Amino acid sequence: MRAVVYRGVDDLRVETVPVPRIGPGDLLVRVAACGVCPTDIKKIQHGTVPPPRIFGHETAGTVVKVGARVTDWRVSDRVALHHHVPCLRCHACRHRAFAQCPQYKRTGITAGFEPAGGGYAEYVRVMSFCLPGVVRIPKRNTFEEGAMLEPVNTVLKAVRRLALLRGDTALVIGQGPIGLMCARLLALRGVRVLATDRMPERLAVARRLGVWRAMLAEDPQLPKWVMRATRGAGLDAVMVTVPADEAVASAQTLVRGGGQVLLFAHTRRGEISGLDLARVCVDEKDLIGSYSSDITLQREVARLVFSRRLDVRPLITHSFALEETSAAVALAARPTATSLKVMVCPRQAMV
Ligand SMILES: [Zn+2]
Numbered sequence: 001m002r003a004v005v006y007r008g009v010d011d012l013r014v015e016t017v018p019v020p021r022i023g024p025g026d027l028l029v030r031v032a033a034c035g036v037c038p039t040d041i042k043k044i045q046h047g048t049v050p051p052p053r054i055f056g057h058e059t060a061g062t063v064v065k066v067g068a069r070v071t072d073w074r075v076s077d078r079v080a081l082h083h084h085v086p087c088l089r090c091h092a093c094r095h096r097a098f099a100q101c102p103q104y105k106r107t108g109i110t111a112g113f114e115p116a117g118g119g120y121a122e123y124v125r126v127m128s129f130c131l132p133g134v135v136r137i138p139k140r141n142t143f144e145e146g147a148m149l150e151p152v153n154t155v156l157k158a159v160r161r162l163a164l165l166r167g168d169t170a171l172v173i174g175q176g177p178i179g180l181m182c183a184r185l186l187a188l189r190g191v192r193v194l195a196t197d198r199m200p201e202r203l204a205v206a207r208r209l210g211v212w213r214a215m216l217a218e219d220p221q222l223p224k225w226v227m228r229a230t231r232g233a234g235l236d237a238v239m240v241t242v243p244a245d246e247a248v249a250s251a252q253t254l255v256r257g258g259g260q261v262l263l264f265a266h267t268r269r270g271e272i273s274g275l276d277l278a279r280v281c282v283d284e285k286d287l288i289g290s291y292s293s294d295i296t297l298q299r300e301v302a303r304l305v306f307s308r309r310l311d312v313r314p315l316i317t318h319s320f321a322l323e324e325t326s327a328a329v330a331l332a333a334r335p336t337a338t339s340l341k342v343m344v345c346p347r348q349a350m351v
């Protein structure tokens with residue numbers, strides 16, 4: 001089969017590799033769509049994991065083979081996949097810290113080499129421990145919608161970490177695909193959403209998705225605008241979806257005492273940031289993070305996406321053939337005014 005193999009920093013090559021073999025508890029899925037995710041881009045551009053690997057973990061496709069012991073799935077089922085599944089039994093899982101579970105940290109979907117998602121290939125093997133994360137895609141929904149379940153899950157998990165009440169006001173910094181989905185999910189919960197971004201085109205999309213007000217990130221009127229919008233009270237929460245430390249500092253100023261600042265994109269280790277910690281201690285402004293997905297939210301995520309209450313279709317702006325994965329990654333890494341979520345579609349499956 002054809003696959004895009006990571007061979008080193010910024011080096012993705014289209015190669016012919018064996019179709020993965022499956023065990024008695026596994027599935028083989030023909031990939032129809034796979035989203036390009038910032039965490040993969042980081043690995044590709046910074047070489048944070050050793051090659052060779054086949055990336056791509058926001059995957060949807062068609063089951064083409066089932067292991068002898070698999071009872072829940074059949075050939076030709078259209079499915080969305082989940083490459084990290086927690087054990088639900090360990091110490092971390094009992095505390096619902098699923099992303100810290102040892103099983104969760106294992107990647108259970110592969111197209112060959114060290115398992116890394118494998119979605120940038122024609123076929124993937126879904127290992128038995130990842131079967132609880134497989135979701136059926138309804139007839140009326142597309143594979144691309146299915147491929148959005150994983151990122152939507154990470155967003156819903158983050159939104160649920162916030163102690164917001166109906167009618168509260170929250171700011172979402174950054175209106176990329178993740179920020180837009182944060183904004184939409186907050187709006188669905190009855191929260192008044194303020195949105196900022198550097199690109200006016202993205203603010204326009206945010207407005208269409210139901211944010212209350214939107215403003216350019218560098219506008220010097222931002223603090224005044226927030227204070228006016230909250231009648232001087234400050235924000236109940238801020239979601240920071242860009243990896244910018246200035247955004248965190250400004251979020252800590254704009255949030256009210258006892259409010260929350262949530263970091264979604266600060267995934268780079270080793271960088272030390274100067275923050276006024278009295279804001280956390282004295283003002284009780286919680287600084288929290290959220291990373292990766294929560295399998296227990298999977299049903300709710302599927303309902304939101306497939307019912308189109310969270311309609312992800314306007315967020316998917318580009319799809320590339322497997323051979324053009326490098327171009328897809330380059331576009332996702334340096335988005336244009338009109339690009340949002342970028343997909344790789346190895347083969348538009350007919351089923
Ligand atoms: Zn992802």
Ligand SMILES: [Zn+2]
Nearest residue numbers: 087090093101
């Ligand atoms: Zn566990």
